[in-house]
Amino acid sequence: MPAVSRIGDSVSCGGTVLGGSATMSIGDQGGEGWRMKYAMAVARDEKSKLLLCIPSIAQAMAAKGKDENERQGWLYLRKMMTKWLTGPVNRDGKSDKDPFWIDWDWVMKLPWYNPISVGKAPYIYPPTSPETEYRNFIWRFPVIPPDLLVPQEPIANIYNAEPVANMYNTASKRSLGSILARDGFLKEMAAGEVPFDFTTSPWEEWQEKYHIQRVVMQPIGINAQQAVLGSFTFRALAKGTTEWIKEGVHRIRVTGVSVFVHDIYNFAAGGLEWLGYWNCEEGTVDVWPTSGTLLENKDFRSYQDRYGLGHDYLVLSRPHEVEHCEEMVYEYPL
Numbered sequence: 001m002p003a004v005s006r007i008g009d010s011v012s013c014g015g016t017v018l019g020g021s022a023t024m025s026i027g028d029q030g031g032e033g034w035r036m037k038y039a040m041a042v043a044r045d046e047k048s049k050l051l052l053c054i055p056s057i058a059q060a061m062a063a064k065g066k067d068e069n070e071r072q073g074w075l076y077l078r079k080m081m082t083k084w085l086t087g088p089v090n091r092d093g094k095s096d097k098d099p100f101w102i103d104w105d106w107v108m109k110l111p112w113y114n115p116i117s118v119g120k121a122p123y124i125y126p127p128t129s130p131e132t133e134y135r136n137f138i139w140r141f142p143v144i145p146p147d148l149l150v151p152q153e154p155i156a157n158i159y160n161a162e163p164v165a166n167m168y169n170t171a172s173k174r175s176l177g178s179i180l181a182r183d184g185f186l187k188e189m190a191a192g193e194v195p196f197d198f199t200t201s202p203w204e205e206w207q208e209k210y211h212i213q214r215v216v217m218q219p220i221g222i223n224a225q226q227a228v229l230g231s232f233t234f235r236a237l238a239k240g241t242t243e244w245i246k247e248g249v250h251r252i253r254v255t256g257v258s259v260f261v262h263d264i265y266n267f268a269a270g271g272l273e274w275l276g277y278w279n280c281e282e283g284t285v286d287v288w289p290t291s292g293t294l295l296e297n298k299d300f301r302s303y304q305d306r307y308g309l310g311h312d313y314l315v316l317s318r319p320h321e322v323e324h325c326e327e328m329v330y331e332y333p334l
Contacts, residue, residue: 035086053280060283073224087311093264177332197239232263258319267300
């Protein structure tokens, strides 16, 4: 999805962290140093030169970070921008074969911004225990904290005024059933239970095997978390068994669910253009025009057009097994 104010949770129902320090060199891995030198050599306009300075700005911001979570975010951005700026032009992030991996626990520490406009990732995918009444509350309203939620009440989504899907709603069951049918797990006359497990599928198959998703909206602003992830989605992968009941009818038993972060790092048209004020000399970024130069999504698209560089790609986390996942059993078709 288009970047939203960015540069490019424990859940109930179950990466690697980018290591290094704020002084790591751009060319640490995969020939990035050479590719960055090439990009700097071909870039002629001032905006593009500023774009190529973003990894250095991110490094400087990491050095100033107030805690490990903030420093990690800026280090992610440094690596992500280097990857995007130095790669051959690609405007179809879904087609890229080399995702950028972020750590689930880092995402779960994303700060809770203005509660009127946006939710903290853990409140959309909250930690639960067997005693809590909002278990499996993966896709709830993104603003209200869990302790204010009314158990089992439908929550309106402020973005589309429709009920938010959760793991047990009809749409989710139908979606999983159709995937199982497509992949040959609903066998006629099958003896006994047929196991399935999408939670261990290779990442290349997740796009086809996730059965429900929940959008996490981010507010307008500039910080390490927003620079790495704009609006993104949690997507769910299920495991369990199927059992033939009678002609055309199967029992689906979901015994576990894992959720992963999914985003596309791009600067496509249609999203918010404003990306803050960036200052290469001072190594800073700000929401206010006190210093630095305004960058917008269109500047990144112009960079792609002019120099044949700028590589859109997937941003993913490893699937996180949802804690305290209650078994779900239903017959399909519904």
